[in-house]
Amino acid sequence: MSPCGLIRLQTSRGAMAILAWKFPRTRLPVGASALCVVVVCWLYIFPVYRLPNEKEIVQGVLQQGTAWRRNQTAARVFRKQMEDCCDPAHLFAMTKMNSPMGKSMWYDGEFLYSFTIDNSTFSLFPQATPFQLPLKKCAVVGNGGILKKSGCGRQIDEANFVMRCNLPPLSSEYIKDVGSKSHLVTANPSIIRQRFQNLLWSRKTFVDNMKIYNHSYIYMPAFSMKTGTEPSLRVYYTLSDVGANQTVLFANPNFLRSIGKFWKNRGIHAKRLSTGLFLVSAALGLCEEVAIYGFWPFSVNMHEQPISHHYYDNVLPFSGFHAMPEEFLQLWYLHKIGALRMQLDPCENTSLQPTS
Amino acid sequence: MRYADPSANRDLLGNRTLLFIFICAFALVTLLQQILYGRNYIKRGLQSGWQSDDPLANWTGLFNVTDDQAVQSGSDTTSRYFEFYKGPFEYNSSRCLELRHEILEVKVLSMVKQSELFDRWKSLQMCKWAMNISEANQFKSTLSRCCNAPSYLFTTQKNTPLGTKLKYEVDTSGIYHINQEIFRMFPKDMPYYRSQFKKCAVVGNGGILKNSRCGREINSADFVFRCNLPPISEKYTMDVGVKTDVVTVNPSIITERFHKLEKWRRPFYRVLQVYQNASVLLPAFYNTRNTDVSIRVKYVLDDFESPQAVYYFHPQYLVNVSRYWLSLGVRAKRISTGLILATAALELCEEVHLFGFWAFPMNPSGLYITHHYYDNVKPRPGFHAMPSEIFNFLHLHSRGILRVHTGTCSCC
Numbered sequence: 001m002s003p004c005g006l007i008r009l010q011t012s013r014g015a016m017a018i019l020a021w022k023f024p025r026t027r028l029p030v031g032a033s034a035l036c037v038v039v040v041c042w043l044y045i046f047p048v049y050r051l052p053n054e055k056e057i058v059q060g061v062l063q064q065g066t067a068w069r070r071n072q073t074a075a076r077v078f079r080k081q082m083e084d085c086c087d088p089a090h091l092f093a094m095t096k097m098n099s100p101m102g103k104s105m106w107y108d109g110e111f112l113y114s115f116t117i118d119n120s121t122f123s124l125f126p127q128a129t130p131f132q133l134p135l136k137k138c139a140v141v142g143n144g145g146i147l148k149k150s151g152c153g154r155q156i157d158e159a160n161f162v163m164r165c166n167l168p169p170l171s172s173e174y175i176k177d178v179g180s181k182s183h184l185v186t187a188n189p190s191i192i193r194q195r196f197q198n199l200l201w202s203r204k205t206f207v208d209n210m211k212i213y214n215h216s217y218i219y220m221p222a223f224s225m226k227t228g229t230e231p232s233l234r235v236y237y238t239l240s241d242v243g244a245n246q247t248v249l250f251a252n253p254n255f256l257r258s259i260g261k262f263w264k265n266r267g268i269h270a271k272r273l274s275t276g277l278f279l280v281s282a283a284l285g286l287c288e289e290v291a292i293y294g295f296w297p298f299s300v301n302m303h304e305q306p307i308s309h310h311y312y313d314n315v316l317p318f319s320g321f322h323a324m325p326e327e328f329l330q331l332w333y334l335h336k337i338g339a340l341r342m343q344l345d346p347c348e349n350t351s352l353q354p355t356s
Numbered sequence: 357m358r359y360a361d362p363s364a365n366r367d368l369l370g371n372r373t374l375l376f377i378f379i380c381a382f383a384l385v386t387l388l389q390q391i392l393y394g395r396n397y398i399k400r401g402l403q404s405g406w407q408s409d410d411p412l413a414n415w416t417g418l419f420n421v422t423d424d425q426a427v428q429s430g431s432d433t434t435s436r437y438f439e440f441y442k443g444p445f446e447y448n449s450s451r452c453l454e455l456r457h458e459i460l461e462v463k464v465l466s467m468v469k470q471s472e473l474f475d476r477w478k479s480l481q482m483c484k485w486a487m488n489i490s491e492a493n494q495f496k497s498t499l500s501r502c503c504n505a506p507s508y509l510f511t512t513q514k515n516t517p518l519g520t521k522l523k524y525e526v527d528t529s530g531i532y533h534i535n536q537e538i539f540r541m542f543p544k545d546m547p548y549y550r551s552q553f554k555k556c557a558v559v560g561n562g563g564i565l566k567n568s569r570c571g572r573e574i575n576s577a578d579f580v581f582r583c584n585l586p587p588i589s590e591k592y593t594m595d596v597g598v599k600t601d602v603v604t605v606n607p608s609i610i611t612e613r614f615h616k617l618e619k620w621r622r623p624f625y626r627v628l629q630v631y632q633n634a635s636v637l638l639p640a641f642y643n644t645r646n647t648d649v650s651i652r653v654k655y656v657l658d659d660f661e662s663p664q665a666v667y668y669f670h671p672q673y674l675v676n677v678s679r680y681w682l683s684l685g686v687r688a689k690r691i692s693t694g695l696i697l698a699t700a701a702l703e704l705c706e707e708v709h710l711f712g713f714w715a716f717p718m719n720p721s722g723l724y725i726t727h728h729y730y731d732n733v734k735p736r737p738g739f740h741a742m743p744s745e746i747f748n749f750l751h752l753h754s755r756g757i758l759r760v761h762t763g764t765c766s767c768c
Contacts, residue, residue, distance in 0.1 A: 200618060200648075200652070202655040203655070230618075233619070234618065237620045237621070241620055
């Protein structure tokens with residue numbers, strides 16, 4: 001044993017002793033602070049100040065009434081904000097312009113995974129965002145049960161650009177309420193998995209189901225979750241195989257993430273924003289006038305009558321994934337300041353009715 | 357007290373033992389040489405004036421009973437080739453009988469040199485081929501006892517009822533439960549019956565088909581089998597024809613060329629369309645990896661509303677066929693698709709013609725040929741025992757059970 005080693009041993013032992021003397025219970029706070037972090041994160045996602053219950057919101061909406069006036073400046077201000085944060089005109093979809101080959105991107109719905117755009121994926125993207133900007137009159141149609149028996153179909157069809165969420169049914173029984181036109185339909189990979197077995201087996205039902213959305217864009221968040229990429233790409237392959245009219249657009253994860261951040265700053269705490277809010281935000285950035293239909297995430301309508309969750313079924317979503325009521329309040333706020341128009345009442349003769 | 361002599365086992369590798377081992381080794385090598393090249397030695401010996409009742413000749417006769425006659429007839433290998441120009445001999449002429457015997461007396465492929473086998477095969481070409489009805493019937497009845505293609509070739513609703521636990525061919529632990537979904541894909545019953553077709557052609561993909569001009573002859577067959585999705589485009593029509601009734605697809609092709617059909621499907625559909633109304637035959641239950649891909653083929657054809665039928669090999673049939681050929685000396689990890697099809701064809705047809713079955717690097721005249729008629733991609737070594745299979749076909753040809761075409765076709 002060399003004397004040098006002995007000395008080192010002694011010094012290190014001494015240092016330990018000093019540490020133990022100075023911070024006698026140094027082990028304890030580690031666990032406690034970890035717990036604190038967890039709690040803080042938990043509170044961030046599920047805050048204690050959860051919204052007032054839905055009855056109060058419905059009451060509030062009723063009190064404020066649905067009177068509405070377009071406010072160009074508010075719309076312009078909001079569009080400016082949107083452009084500053086997210087730039088939907090360029091980043092809305094994955095294009096050859098904004099995602100060159102070899103670029104590495106992070107999945108926006110996952111923590112740890114990134115992907116690199118390779119040759120085969122790159123060839124699926126359009127050159128640039130394929131809309132003629134700015135769009136004039138947009139309608140964003142949610143799937144809320146409030147649309148049932150609303151008679152809004154005609155009004156929706158009057159818009160220049162109709163966006164719909166999550167491959168809704170547009171069969172003849174619903175046309176009166178939700179319209180028949182569509183220019184952009186979102187499709188979640190989870191729907192592809194549940195309804196079409198990930199398109200691994202027969203693809204005929206999928207292709208047949210798509211026919212009702214003639215010539216619309218299918219907007220898929222392909223790069224939000226790792227598991228969603230393959231099914232989304234398969235949607236593209238399927239539609240190109242049969243030479244369908246629809247075009248597939250892939251959502252840009254950077255765009256989705258910046259929109260998520262934007263709303264998080266405004267106090268929407270959820271694991272993930274709903275597709276509807278993504279679409280409304282995009283529409284507010286892309287269109288001059290925005291009207292939204294079927295955004296009503298409550299189980300009773302404004303006359304306190306129970307309604308179904310969707311206009312076509314009553315399957316409730318997983319709880320705790322989306323924060324629908326908070327999103328609704330934000331949209332309601334935008335409606336109040338006149339940046340968009342939210343249709344909650346049935347619209348029988350609205351084509352005559354001026355926007356007042 | 358009896359103790360063994362401690363010095364007794366000390367001479368473990370001593371002089372005596374070593375000598376004994378050397379003698380044994382020498383004897384063994386000599387024995388092997390005799391077996392491998394025996395025939396040639398004996399022939400040469402005969403020509404140089406050995407007696408036919410020489411002990412050596414008798415000894416070879418032990419493992420080759422039909423030998424004696426041929427040996428004693430004293431065929432002279434040198435003069436044979438000058439007789440080519442005389443035109444084809446009748447099938448039953450004594451000359452042809454003799455030539456056929458020469459092929460048949462090669463019991464094991466390694467018994468003779470390849471060039472020697474080629475020579476014999478080449479000289480047999482000058483004989484006309486005819487079916488030997490009794491031999492053929494006997495062979496077919498053997499096949500029907502072992503394999504029974506007319507009822508077990510494909511999985512059908514009859515031989516694989518709903519709820520069957522189907523055993524895979526190689527993944528012996530793997531079991532596939534036949535559920536409603538799969539069951540509906542099966543045909544009601546086998547679409548073919550015994551000896552349904554007069555003349556069948558089984559088209560292999562050997563490079564020997566190149567410039568063979570056999571297209572018209574293949575097209576003239578009543579039923580044509582093809583293996584592994586071969587190209588039959590304009591370029592090859594002259595040599596391989598276009599008529600196709602059954603085409604097999606190897607799932608590995610689908611995996612490699614068509615991304616398991618998980619991505620685009622139209623390219624695959626386009627390839628299948630070339631065969632018009634041919635049924636597609638897949639070894640879906642060969643191993644677990646093949647099943648999904650094979651089932652997807654059915655969905656693809658249904659989705660594109662194609663009239664082509666999709667059939668799956670019954671795993672038990674495959675097991676039986678490979679077992680049967682193993683007993684005839686085809687030792688391989690897996691017998692080739694061509695062999696399976698030829699076996700099935702022997703039961704389904706009266707007359708079977710094989711085209712493009714030649715798995716040697718050179719054709720019978722000794723010219724080098726490509727591996728396939730469309731490319732020269734060599735297979736994985738040690739997977740199929742092609743030469744051994746071809747050798748068996750040559751035997752069957754000589755026995756008049758089927759016909760192997762290796763030359764150019766004369767018809768056009």
